[in-house]
Amino acid sequence: xxxxxxxxxxxxxxxxxxxxxxxxxxxxxxxxxxxxxxxxxxxxxxxxxxxxxxxxxxxxxxxxxxxxxxxxxxxxxxxxxxxxxxxxxxxxxxxxxxxxxxxxxxxxxxxxxxxxxxxxxxxxxxxxxxxxxxxxxxxxxxxxxxxxxxxxxxxxxxxxxxxxxxxxxxxxxxxxxxxxxxxxxxxxxxxxxxxxxxxxxxxxxxxxxxxxxxxxxxxxxxxxxxxxxxxxxxxxxxxxxxxxxxxxxxxxxxxxxxxxxxxxxxxxxxxxxxxxxxxxxxxxxxxxxxxxxxxxxxxxxxxxxxxxxxxxxxxxxxxxxxxxxxxxxxxxxxxxxxxxxxxxxxxxxxxxxxxxxxxxxxxxxxxxxxxxxxxxxxxxxxxxxxxxxxxxxxxxxxxxxxxxxxxxxxxxxxxxxxxxxxxxxxxxxxxxxxxxxx
Ligand code: NAD
Numbered sequence: 001x002x003x004x005x006x007x008x009x010x011x012x013x014x015x016x017x018x019x020x021x022x023x024x025x026x027x028x029x030x031x032x033x034x035x036x037x038x039x040x041x042x043x044x045x046x047x048x049x050x051x052x053x054x055x056x057x058x059x060x061x062x063x064x065x066x067x068x069x070x071x072x073x074x075x076x077x078x079x080x081x082x083x084x085x086x087x088x089x090x091x092x093x094x095x096x097x098x099x100x101x102x103x104x105x106x107x108x109x110x111x112x113x114x115x116x117x118x119x120x121x122x123x124x125x126x127x128x129x130x131x132x133x134x135x136x137x138x139x140x141x142x143x144x145x146x147x148x149x150x151x152x153x154x155x156x157x158x159x160x161x162x163x164x165x166x167x168x169x170x171x172x173x174x175x176x177x178x179x180x181x182x183x184x185x186x187x188x189x190x191x192x193x194x195x196x197x198x199x200x201x202x203x204x205x206x207x208x209x210x211x212x213x214x215x216x217x218x219x220x221x222x223x224x225x226x227x228x229x230x231x232x233x234x235x236x237x238x239x240x241x242x243x244x245x246x247x248x249x250x251x252x253x254x255x256x257x258x259x260x261x262x263x264x265x266x267x268x269x270x271x272x273x274x275x276x277x278x279x280x281x282x283x284x285x286x287x288x289x290x291x292x293x294x295x296x297x298x299x300x301x302x303x304x305x306x307x308x309x310x311x312x313x314x315x316x317x318x319x320x321x322x323x324x325x326x327x328x329x330x331x332x333x334x335x336x337x338x339x340x341x342x343x344x345x346x347x348x349x350x351x352x353x354x355x356x357x358x359x360x361x362x363x364x365x366x367x368x369x370x371x372x373x374x375x376x377x378x379x380x381x382x383x384x385x386x387x388x389x390x391x392x393x394x395x396x397x398x399x400x401x402x403x404x405x406x407x408x409x410x411x412x413x414x415x416x417x418x419x420x421x422x423x424x425x426x427x428x429x430x431x432x433x434x435x436x437x438x
Contacts, residue, residue: 001025001183004073004080006103008035008066010046010262010329011120011151012083014158017055020064021163022187027065027073039066047328047355050159071110079180080107081149082131083120086266093269095124101134108135113143116180120151122207122267124274128171128200145177148200150207155262156326167194171203208274211267212285217252218259219288222295225255225433235433236414255433257338257386257412258295260323262331265292296334299412300341302430306382306408306438311345315405317376318342318349320387321356321364328355330363334412335386339364352376354389374400381406388413397424408438 001024005016008030020026030036035045042059044052058064067073074080084099100121107117117135119128132146148171153161168185172178178197182189189195198206225235235255243250259265268289275282307314323333330336335351342349349367353360357369370376373392377383377400385392393415401407401424408428409421418437421429428438 001180002076002078003027003184004029004070004077005083006030006070006081006107007083007085007099007121008032008039008045009083009085010048010155010158010327011153012081013039013044013046014048014051014153014162015081015083015120015151017051017058017064018159018162019184020058020061021054022184023063024184025063026058027067027077029067029070029073031068033068036066036068047326048155048158049326054159070106074107074111077111077115079116079118079184080111081118081120082107083151086121086123086270088266088269093273095122095266095270095273097123097127097130100127100131104131104134105138108138108142108144111139111142111144114145114176115143116145116147116177118147118149118181120149122150122211122263122270123148123204124208124270125201125204127204145172145174145180146200147172147177147181148203149181150203152207152210155329156324163188165193167196169196169198169203169206171198171200173200208267208271211263212271212282212288214252215259215264215268215292216284216288218254218256218264219291219295221253221255222258222432223291226295226298228433229436232435233433234435238433255414257299257334257432258292260332260334260336262323262329265289265332296337299334299338299410299432302412303338303342303382303384303410304345306410306428306430307347311342311347313346313348314381315348315350315379316342316382316384317370317373317380317404318351318367318384318386319353319373319376319392320385320389321351321353321360322387325387325389326355328359330356330359333387335360336363338384338386339367343367350376350380353387354391356387374403378403379405381408383409385409385411385413385415388415397421397426401425 003026005028016028038045082103086095089096128146128148170181228235239253243253272286321335343366351367352370407426411431414431430436
């Protein structure tokens with residue numbers, strides 16, 4: 001199978017590399033010449049564990065190429081995947097489809113049929129039909145089908161998620177497109193991973209419903225955590241107690257500083273917008289969006305309390321700025337709300353992150369970057385754990401406390417406990433949804 005993947009971001013690059021690993025002949029195309037240059041030099045422009053090795057294996061096998069030349073890439077293609085960004089449109093929360101439609105138009109002008117044009121980007125219900133209209137308008141005689149194939153991979157575990165998915169969702173209108181998609185995903189089908197074939201609208205809807213549900217689950221537990229603090233319950237025990245119920249499940253029940261990342265914030269906003277446009281307000285999702293903003297504000301209040309009511313003149317060490325561990329992605333990370341509040345309040349902020357500095361430097365002005373947690377915490381008045389990278393889970397807390405000016409810790413990921421903090425010599429320790437020491 002000859003596949004073209006448009007967009008070499010977190011989704012396009014992982015999908016393209018994994019498809020080549022299935023044995024398909026894949027050309028990845030991006031408009032960003034610097035990304036393509038790095039890829040052609042064997043370098044992966046994002047941080048995703050295992051991706052560089054998998055890429056080089058498939059490049060060496062002659063199944064995987066990178067180019068900026070879409071027209072050349074399209075020669076002989078049987079399937080073209082669109083995996084470009086769909087960020088929030090300024091002003092109204094709608095998903096910005098400019099990149100998707102531009103890619104569809106470019107493909108239509110250069111491709112020879114028969115071909116299946118597959119939207120992998122997360123797009124509002126009805127978009128695949130609009131993609132078909134754009135293609136028809138640009139090339140009325142082209143023999144093509146469209147397909148919707150939303151992606152569910154998680155950054156940081158993307159290869160495993162792609163290779164061992166809970167399910168693959170494929171929305172099609174024709175048997176011919178269904179057959180091509182089945183051929184593409186045959187290695188997964190043979191290993192009995194569920195492949196769900198639906199109509200276009202249902203496939204598009206599944207992606208938004210899944211992300212909104214997950215965002216709701218996180219937000220629910222964060223709200224329960226706030227109540228736990230007020231009533232003296234422990235969110236870790238509560239999460240375990242409800243998660244053991246199979247109808248609820250134990251995933252996504254970790255209280256923290258509010259969800260962030262490249263998907264949940266924009267997809268919840270887009271779903272809310274879709275609901276408004278169709279006269280069916282998504283009231284739960286709208287509330288989730290609001291409560292999540294409150295969760296981030298609540299974290300800032302916690303930090304301010306730990307600083308004695310004002311950040312002014314305090315030195316705050318922040319461990320982790322990416323929206324979750326094992327990625328360099330900073331899009332909508334809680335750090336982008338919390339760190340500016342610290343800086344704006346007059347704190348000297350020292351940050352460290354195993355992979356976030358490259359992206360974070362431009363996004364977090366006014367902070368000092370440190371090589372590790374120990375350097376960040378030296379002489380600080382407050383230690384804030386914001387992202388639960390493995391290397392922050394096993395810190396020598398005694399050494400850290402010993403070098404701080406004021407021994408206060410805010411553990412916004414609940415990776416330590418009051419006992420850990422007390423044993424290490426901290427004078428104050430504030431987690432999320434659990435008993436604090438202060
Ligand atoms: P990204 O911003 O990392 O990458 C998009 C890439 O597309 C960029 O490299 C950009 O240069 C390229 N591009 C844009 N227009 C182009 C064009 N016309 N021709 C060639 N290249 C073009 O985005 P991402 O995080 O990979 O997300 C892509 C889509 O997948 C989004 O709709 C997103 O919602 C969805 N998604 C993302 C994730 C995730 O974890 N990041 C997971 C599931 C779904």
